[in-house]
Amino acid sequence: MRTFSLTLNVWRQKSASEPGKFVTYKAPNVSEHMSFLEMLDVVNDDLILTGGEPIVFDHDCREGICGSCGFMINGIAHGPNRATTVCQLHMRSFKDGEELWLEPWRSAAFPVVKDLAVDRSAFDRVIAAGGFVTAPTGSAVDGNAILVPKPDADLAMDAAACIGCGACVASCPNGSAALFSAAKIGHLGFLPQGQPERDNRVLAMVEQVTLEGFGHCTSTGECEAVCPKGIQISYIARMNRDYLKASIAKRPEASVGGSG
Amino acid sequence: MPLDFPTPSSSSTGSSTSGTLDARIPDGPIEKKWDTRRFEMKVVNPANKRKYSVIVVGSGLAGASAAASMAELGYDVHCFCFQDSPRRAHSIAAQGGINAAKNYQNDGDSVWRLFYDTVKGGDYRAREANVYRLAQISVNIIDQCVAQGVPFAREYGGTLSNRSFGGAQVSRTFYARGQTGQQLLLGAYQALERQIGAGKVKMYPRTEMLDLVVVDGRARGIITRNLVTGKTEAHAADAVVLGTGGYGNVFHLSTNAKGSNATASWRAHKRGAYFANPCFTQIHPTCIPVAGDYQSKLTLMSESLRNDGRIWVPSKKGDPRSPSQIPESERDYYLERRYPAFGNLVPRDVASRAAKLVCDEGRGVGPGGRGVYLDFADSIGRLGENVIRERYGNLFDMYARITGENPYKVPMRIYPAIHYTMGGLWVDYDLMSTIPGMFVMGEANFSDHGANRLGASALMQGLADGYFILPYTIGNYLAQSKGPKIEASHSAFQDALKGVKLATAKFVSSRGKRTVDSFHRELGKIVWEKCGMARSRTGLEEALARIPELREEFNSNVMIPGSGEEMNRELEKAGRVADFFELAELMCFDALQRNESCGGHFREEFQTPEGEALRDDEAFCYAAAWEYKGQNERQTLHREALSFDNVHLTQRSYK
Numbered sequence: 054m055r056t057f058s059l060t061l062n063v064w065r066q067k068s069a070s071e072p073g074k075f076v077t078y079k080a081p082n083v084s085e086h087m088s089f090l091e092m093l094d095v096v097n098d099d100l101i102l103t104g105g106e107p108i109v110f111d112h113d114c115r116e117g118i119c120g121s122c123g124f125m126i127n128g129i130a131h132g133p134n135r136a137t138t139v140c141q142l143h144m145r146s147f148k149d150g151e152e153l154w155l156e157p158w159r160s161a162a163f164p165v166v167k168d169l170a171v172d173r174s175a176f177d178r179v180i181a182a183g184g185f186v187t188a189p190t191g192s193a194v195d196g197n198a199i200l201v202p203k204p205d206a207d208l209a210m211d212a213a214a215c216i217g218c219g220a221c222v223a224s225c226p227n228g229s230a231a232l233f234s235a236a237k238i239g240h241l242g243f244l245p246q247g248q249p250e251r252d253n254r255v256l257a258m259v260e261q262v263t264l265e266g267f268g269h270c271t272s273t274g275e276c277e278a279v280c281p282k283g284i285q286i287s288y289i290a291r292m293n294r295d296y297l298k299a300s301i302a303k304r305p306e307a308s309v310g311g312s313g
Numbered sequence: 314m315p316l317d318f319p320t321p322s323s324s325s326t327g328s329s330t331s332g333t334l335d336a337r338i339p340d341g342p343i344e345k346k347w348d349t350r351r352f353e354m355k356v357v358n359p360a361n362k363r364k365y366s367v368i369v370v371g372s373g374l375a376g377a378s379a380a381a382s383m384a385e386l387g388y389d390v391h392c393f394c395f396q397d398s399p400r401r402a403h404s405i406a407a408q409g410g411i412n413a414a415k416n417y418q419n420d421g422d423s424v425w426r427l428f429y430d431t432v433k434g435g436d437y438r439a440r441e442a443n444v445y446r447l448a449q450i451s452v453n454i455i456d457q458c459v460a461q462g463v464p465f466a467r468e469y470g471g472t473l474s475n476r477s478f479g480g481a482q483v484s485r486t487f488y489a490r491g492q493t494g495q496q497l498l499l500g501a502y503q504a505l506e507r508q509i510g511a512g513k514v515k516m517y518p519r520t521e522m523l524d525l526v527v528v529d530g531r532a533r534g535i536i537t538r539n540l541v542t543g544k545t546e547a548h549a550a551d552a553v554v555l556g557t558g559g560y561g562n563v564f565h566l567s568t569n570a571k572g573s574n575a576t577a578s579w580r581a582h583k584r585g586a587y588f589a590n591p592c593f594t595q596i597h598p599t600c601i602p603v604a605g606d607y608q609s610k611l612t613l614m615s616e617s618l619r620n621d622g623r624i625w626v627p628s629k630k631g632d633p634r635s636p637s638q639i640p641e642s643e644r645d646y647y648l649e650r651r652y653p654a655f656g657n658l659v660p661r662d663v664a665s666r667a668a669k670l671v672c673d674e675g676r677g678v679g680p681g682g683r684g685v686y687l688d689f690a691d692s693i694g695r696l697g698e699n700v701i702r703e704r705y706g707n708l709f710d711m712y713a714r715i716t717g718e719n720p721y722k723v724p725m726r727i728y729p730a731i732h733y734t735m736g737g738l739w740v741d742y743d744l745m746s747t748i749p750g751m752f753v754m755g756e757a758n759f760s761d762h763g764a765n766r767l768g769a770s771a772l773m774q775g776l777a778d779g780y781f782i783l784p785y786t787i788g789n790y791l792a793q794s795k796g797p798k799i800e801a802s803h804s805a806f807q808d809a810l811k812g813v814k815l816a817t818a819k820f821v822s823s824r825g826k827r828t829v830d831s832f833h834r835e836l837g838k839i840v841w842e843k844c845g846m847a848r849s850r851t852g853l854e855e856a857l858a859r860i861p862e863l864r865e866e867f868n869s870n871v872m873i874p875g876s877g878e879e880m881n882r883e884l885e886k887a888g889r890v891a892d893f894f895e896l897a898e899l900m901c902f903d904a905l906q907r908n909e910s911c912g913g914h915f916r917e918e919f920q921t922p923e924g925e926a927l928r929d930d931e932a933f934c935y936a937a938a939w940e941y942k943g944q945n946e947r948q949t950l951h952r953e954a955l956s957f958d959n960v961h962l963t964q965r966s967y968k
Contacts, residue, residue, distance in 0.1 A: 094609055102826070141711065177516075
């Protein structure tokens with residue numbers, strides 16, 4: 054088994070309100086079979102036992118699906134491998150003696166919590182604004198009563214694969230959440246179940262995105278390049294079309310209340 | 314340490330009898346039980362629901378679906394999760410699918426068949442009435458999820474697609490590529506976010522439950538720690554619901570997420586909730602083998618791969634050849650050989666044990682000889698690489714990323730790993746624990762899977778509990794519990810807060826020489842070796858001698874940097890590992906008292922001449938529910954007798 058050593062420059066920041074800085078660490082005896090996070094586990098073990106404070110990073114499933122993990126490695130979200138979260142990135146992708154710079158997602162809408170961990174609750178609020186189908190429990194018709202052409206189901210699934218990690222925002226020069234919101238809008242917009250609320254959804258989500266302080270999309274395409282789930286920016290184009298149509302077609306508010 | 318247990322007959326007197334453990338199953342034929350209960354139940358008037366507050370701990374399939382559904386009904390819901398967002402709960406990692414008795418494939422499936430398969434798959438240690446209800450509700454779950462926009466796989470005509478799964482001979486599994494758990498969770502999460510946005514649910518992310526508060530014998534709230542600020546807080550409510558998942562991480566290496574823990578369940582146990590069947594743990598047969606000491610978790614490869622992959626090892630011991638050099642005649646497709654009827658689709662416990670057996674014989678492959686091949690060459694030859702890519706593309710990619718090998722060309726290497734825990738907090742038919750007012754759902758409870766869970770059944774259970782069972786049964790409880798409103802200023806809350814703060818203070822003053830992880834790893838190794846895929850009296854007694862020693866060292870020699878008033882991951886882990894120590898001991902006690910083999914609990918002393926699990930239905934046809942009696946005190950065993958009136962007890966056979 055190949056082992057080697059690395060130099061890590063890691064962003065350390067105690068909390069959102071305190072300034073941060075890079076601190077340099079050595080990672081000796083890195084095995085090529087380790088995941089990137091396992092390499093950091095070993096660095097942390099050393100830090101703990103030598104009186105230091107371990108580096109905080111978010112992680113949970115370590116199989117690329119929960120979306121907890123993610124930070125910049127040498128300026129690239131989730132590191133050098135395409136379509137790979139940092140927990141699935143393995144050390145065989147690095148060379149002996151390499152120097153790496155690890156930074157948290159940088160975005161006004163994602164304040165740093167500690168070290169490499171950031172607060173992505175803005176994403177939850179964007180979903181809460183309209184990223185759903187209103188289907189109260191118990192009100193559903195039989196599953197096969199709603200036919201979905203396979204190509205539409207596949208396109209919906211491609212978009213639904215988003216894990217909400219925030220890499221798209223972090224790598225966008227504008228800190229835009231367009232790919233994230235477009236993925237949800239695309240997922241639900243390709244399905245018949247998503248049609249009744251399609252206009253409201255796009256208007257409400259885009260409004261929330263703006264309120265959260267995310268920037269605008271200028272089609273630089275960085276988001277697509279780093280997305281660990283390979284979500285395509287064509288969904289952003291589709292979102293923009295939906296937004297335009299919904300803005301033009303915006304209906305007047307119906308009167309409230311009923312006769313019951 | 315004396316290791317005697319009361320025999321079933323001797324326990325029929327006194328407080329620890331099965332008679333005291335009444336599951337409150339409705340009378341009547343099994344098909345009518347759930348209807349009967351729903352009609353019997355008291356309901357809370359729609360206008361009054363908002364006056365009742367409910368705490369939901371956990372935001373996975375069970376927690377999110379329950380929180381959303383109760384908020385839709387009008388309850389005042391407070392939901393807690395330790396992750397930074399409810400969308401990250403570990404349900405998200407489930408790959409393969411969700412079962413439902415829809416019979417869309419016209420292959421003879423029915424509620425009764427799903428019920429039968431699940432009871433048999435659980436090796437006759439599940440509660441029949443619960444399983445039947447689960448099978449009934451399974452069809453509603455699919456409808457609900459489709460309505461939410463879950464992008465299930467479809468046929469060209471637009472209908473829902475199905476696949477088959479281990480332990481079943483019909484195609485009843487619904488799936489969304491290899492990301493079914495993710496898509497179902499996002500459906501529930503979106504429903505939950507809708508309620509959060511509407512102000513009906515207050516969400517507390519990055520918040521961990523550290524104690525349950527019981528007032529006058531009823532669960533009335535929880536104590537939490539804010540994982541960002543370190544602040545401990547008391548939350549009062551009219552009922553508490555746990556959907557906090559299983560305890561697989563007691564083994565350290567498991568397919569669970571790193572944060573998955575048993576702390577909420579265990580602290581509730583210490584407050585009086587019985588813990589049932591802790592020794593029923595599931596080993597999943599298809600995981601990527603361990604690569605090194607630094608290994609932090611194991612990765613599951615969906616069981617659905619067994620539909621198209623063939624499992625084999627070389628016929629010869631220690632065969633050094635690469636798989637492509639081994640001719641057909643020198644390969645042992647051991648599952649197909651031993652179980653011709655089910656072949657590679659035998660249930661998980663059977664497949665796992667068979668893999669262990671061939672590796673114990675020295676025929677394992679890969680580093681350390683702990684692995685078997687899962688080979689897709691035949692399927693790729695028959696269907697083409699594209700079809701295989703469409704079915705399992707993301708799994709193949711994941712395998713390649715982790716191992717650096719291309720599974721389209723070289724067979725995968727797999728080995729069993731801990732994946733799920735069937736045991737959990739004891740609940741009655743209404744999902745209420747032995748503490749009135751505390752309910753337990755999903756993997757955190759014990760009721761539906763017996764001694765072994767069939768594939769694609771965990772998602773089904775989590776959503777059945779959360780969408781369609783708890784929202785009704787909790788109303789029945791609330792409608793009848795006319796207690797006074799309790800505020801978090803009540804002395805019971807203040808006492809519990811004090812206890813939590815003391816425990817935190819003790820941890821953060823620990824400046825020993827070993828990390829929390831090093832203890833966890835060592836504990837996990839003991840439990841894996843002695844209470845894992847195979848157990849024996851000697852091994853369990855060794856574990857019961859070793860665990861307290863290690864716990865002692867943990868208490869005196871663990872190193873926890875930092876303070877309690879900040880984000881402190883070592884402190885979080887220390888609390889969870891402390892609970893794993895106690896739970897590991899209970900698992901071993903439970904495994905020791907169960908002098909039989911069933912499902913995932915394989916006692917080497919109890920097997921058939923062919924090496925299959927040998928149950929003892931005369932003596933052990935019960936759920937073992939343990940009552941906490943205090944630190945270092947032996948827990949008391951209560952028995953819930955299981956009766957099988959609809960599925961007859963037989964030796965499970967997949968031959």
